[in-house]
Amino acid sequence: MRVLLIAGGWSDERAVSLSGARGIADALGALGHETVWFDPAGRLTELADAARDADFAFLNLHGAPGEDGLIQAMLDRVGCPYQGSGPAGSFLALHKAAAKALFENAGLRTPAWEFLTAPPPLEWEPAVGYPLYVKPNLGGSSVGMGRAEDRARLEATMTVAFRHGHEVLVEEALSGEEVTVSVLGGEALPPILIRPKRCDFFDYASKYEQGGAEELCPAPIPDELTAETGRMALEAHRVLGLEGYSRSDFLVVDGVPYLLEVNTLPGMTPTSLLPQSAAAAGMDFPALVARLIELGMQDRG
Incomplete structure (x- = not known):
């Protein structure tokens, strides 16, 4: 089969994505497949045409795009099969x-949690109590994640987390x-x-x-x-x-x-x-x- 290997992208996890894709390419070759590399960064508008020329797409993306379902939705529209979940489940x-x-x-x-869509006022205190973890709501590989033992540390970890997106999850640190x-x-x-x-x-x-x-x-x-x-x-x-x-x-x-x-x-x-x-x-x-x-x-x- 002609397999479109989709890796890279523009998330904070780009390097991890590309690293893993090299091993996948080796495995595809060992299985007798033809591998065509595709990096959505700078080439997203070319995806539909590239997918139409492939028998299958193998996704190795982390964060968005990829885990948010965007690439899957585009592949669905042109009828190119791929591994894993569709757009809704992915998002x-x-x-x-x-x-x-x-x-x-x-x-x-699941640990107790609170969802923040904007940095809270300085007098705000989390209902889940301390210690807690602060995570960007979208993304993976623990990028932007931190632990807070008190309000001062919480402010610092929230600042870092909000740099990685507009939504943050505050979670009980079990x-x-x-x-x-x-x-x-x-x-x-x-x-x-x-x-x-x-x-x-x-x-x-x-x-x-x-x-x-x-x-x-x-x-x-x-x-x-x-x-x-x-x-x-x-x-x-x-x-x-x-x-x-x-x-x-x-x-x-x-x-x-x-x-x-x-x-x-x-x-x-x-x-x-x-x-x-x-x-x-x-x-x-x-x-x-x-x-x-x-x-x-x-x-x-």
Whole structure:
């Protein structure tokens, strides 16, 4: 097949996107596909024509465009199949406040939170209390995220977060262990236990710098916890209307998992979390890429 490999874009996660795409290109070549690179940055108006000439589009974008559903909507309009979720599910997952509202409506545990659409007045105090995390509402890879122990630190972290967008999520800072569970083709893959080495949460450096975190897969956690996080990941996937695959991140507090967020275009370097889980399930990286293409063709072929 002629595969349009879409990577890069203009979000803060551009470099991560391009890095992962190189491994995907190698896998596509090993599978016998022809790869055509496409970077939406500066070429968005050419996407429709490029997609019409392709048999399939493989997206490796992080943040917007990509996780916001824009590229998927354009591909839908020209009838080019692609892996993963469509425009609506992609945007709901990227919009942290909307996703958490749907999680709560479905009875899925998630840390207490508040949604801010503008910097609050100096006298404002969060109802969730301290300590807390401040996150840009749109985006991923923990870009712009910070922890606040008091009002002064909160002001500083909100200033940083608002530089990355007009919406910010303030979230209760629970203390526990981080676990991530990937969903592939309607099944939960083996979970991964994440232990950051450089700070108290899985920030950008922990995710992408060598030695930033210890990632144990399959996670050495009780069978009951594996089953519960798997159930919650599958339910979150369903609640958001996702397709093909996703990755749900959890914080486990005294054995109880809290759902943090769901990623619709998880990292795809060969050592990223989703490929690690797939490997634990007996699927090497080219086989994972092949499975994602198969699922995308089933959904949109």
